[in-house]
Amino acid sequence: MIASQVMTPEPHTARPYHLVGDALDVMADKGLRHLPVTADDRRLLGVVSDRLLRAAVAADATVAQRPLATVMTTEPVTVGPATPVPVIIDRLLGGGLRLVPVVDGDGDGVLVGVISCIDVLRTLRRSQAEAEGEVPGAACGPALGVKKVLVPLAGDELSHLALRLVATLFRDAEVHACQVLHVHTPMVPSAFLGRVDDSARIKSTRAAIDKRIRAAGFEPPALGVRMGTPVTEICDYAKEQDIELIVMPSRKRHTVKRMILGSVAEGVVAHSPCPVLVLRGDLPQTWEQHIEAYRSA
Numbered sequence: 001m002i003a004s005q006v007m008t009p010e011p012h013t014a015r016p017y018h019l020v021g022d023a024l025d026v027m028a029d030k031g032l033r034h035l036p037v038t039a040d041d042r043r044l045l046g047v048v049s050d051r052l053l054r055a056a057v058a059a060d061a062t063v064a065q066r067p068l069a070t071v072m073t074t075e076p077v078t079v080g081p082a083t084p085v086p087v088i089i090d091r092l093l094g095g096g097l098r099l100v101p102v103v104d105g106d107g108d109g110v111l112v113g114v115i116s117c118i119d120v121l122r123t124l125r126r127s128q129a130e131a132e133g134e135v136p137g138a139a140c141g142p143a144l145g146v147k148k149v150l151v152p153l154a155g156d157e158l159s160h161l162a163l164r165l166v167a168t169l170f171r172d173a174e175v176h177a178c179q180v181l182h183v184h185t186p187m188v189p190s191a192f193l194g195r196v197d198d199s200a201r202i203k204s205t206r207a208a209i210d211k212r213i214r215a216a217g218f219e220p221p222a223l224g225v226r227m228g229t230p231v232t233e234i235c236d237y238a239k240e241q242d243i244e245l246i247v248m249p250s251r252k253r254h255t256v257k258r259m260i261l262g263s264v265a266e267g268v269v270a271h272s273p274c275p276v277l278v279l280r281g282d283l284p285q286t287w288e289q290h291i292e293a294y295r296s297a
Contacts, residue, residue, distance in 0.1 A: 003088060004081040006123045007102045007113030013038045014068055016045055021064035024053050033278070034099045036111055037072045044103050044111045046072035051266050080105045081112060085123065088115055093146075093245075096275045117277045121169065146173055150243040151221075152234045152268070153179040153209065160212060162249045162279055167218050175221040176241060179205060180233040198227055231267035239273045246276045 013036045014023050027035055027050045037046045048068055056063045056071050063071065078101045079088055091100060092115075102113040149170050151163040167175050181201055202225045213220045222241075226233045238246055250265045269276045 001085045001123065002081065003079050003083045003085070003102050003115060004113070006085060006088070006119050007081075007115045008119060009113045011036060011111070011114045013042070013111065014048070015040065016069035016072070017067045019064065020053055020057065020066055020068060020071060023048060023068055024050065024057070024064070027053075034114070036101050036114065037068050038111050042111050043109045044076075044078065044101055045069075046074045047076040047099075047101065048072045051269065076101060078103050079115070085120065089120060092117060092120065093275050096272075098276075098278065118279075146170065146245045148174045148176065148242060148244050150176045150178060150234075150238050150241070150246045152230070152246070152248050152264070153177050154264075155179065155205075158249045160216070162247060163213070163221070164216055164218055165279070166247050167221065176224065176237075176243060177209070177221045178224040178226065178234055178237045179209065180230040181205060181225065181227050183227050202227070230264045231271060234264070234268050235271045235273060244274055246272055246274060247279065248276070249279045 012026070012030055012032060014026070016037055016039070023035060027033070032050070034047055034049050036044060037048060038044055046068075048071065052073070053063075053071065077091055077095055077097060079091065081102060082105060083102075088100065091097065099114055099116045101111055102115060104110045104112050149166055151159070151166050153159045153163065163175075163177055181198075183198075206223060206225050209223060209225075210220045224237050224241075226237065234246070237243070246268060248265055248268065250263065265276075265278050269278065
């Protein structure tokens with residue numbers, strides 16, 4: 001299978017003279033993480049990410065009124081329409097990328113599509129479903145070359161849904177989950193009075209996660225419950241356990257709020273020792289459909 005069979009054709013694009021602030025609004029409205037920047041004849045000039053743009057605006061608010069040409073990443077990693085999928089996977093995983101542009105094979109650099117990690121996962125699922133005797137979703141992890149996957153938990157339904165999706169897609173991989181508890185400070189009355197037992201919190205959290213996962217019909221993964229700062233602890237856990245891929249959901253925020261507060265997902269992407277696959281948090285019904293389809297096959 002090759003790139004032209006996997007890519008998303010005619011993706012949203014921007015021009016180098018479009019303003020950074022306008023691009024951020026479009027990306028937030030369309031749920032885009034990356035935006036190719038092309039000339040009027042669709043020649044690829046560069047790529048911008050929402051994380052890059054928000055960081056630039058946070059550092060200097062006037063950047064929002066500057067053209068994309070001043071901040072875009074030039075000469076991004078690209079593939080051609082005939083590039084084999086295994087090569088694409090190597091470039092995504094090897095470069096810690098979440099998207100690669102597909103340019104024509106005539107040397108003109110015209111953008112014809114983009115390929116994301118989700119496109120690759122969807123293609124693998126479809127191929128396995130079509131293969132005789134294969135179960136959709138089985139051995140997805142090994143097919144990607146991934147043997148150990150980590151899903152950070154936040155105690156909410158969205159992160160547990162992401163864990164169930166990963167457990168379904170990566171059936172033959174070693175799935176880990178990690179939840180980070182905030183450390184109480186003396187500013188918290190119960191901590192000041194000595195009534196907070198961190199070991200008891202960890203034990204009760206572990207038991208609650210185990211019960212919740214079993215109630216959903218899944219075997220509990222390797223589980224780590226830690227105290228500290230989420231980004232630091234998640235990345236440390238990934239390094240200690242030799243995790244090869246982190247999968248976590250994003251949580252939709254207003255553009256300005258995201259620029260000011262950032263997110264755990266963005267912090268993990270920036271500091272993770274391995275590739276990170278961020279799932280769009282506004283599509284939980286789609287995740288449920290995939291889980292049901294795979295498990296009932």
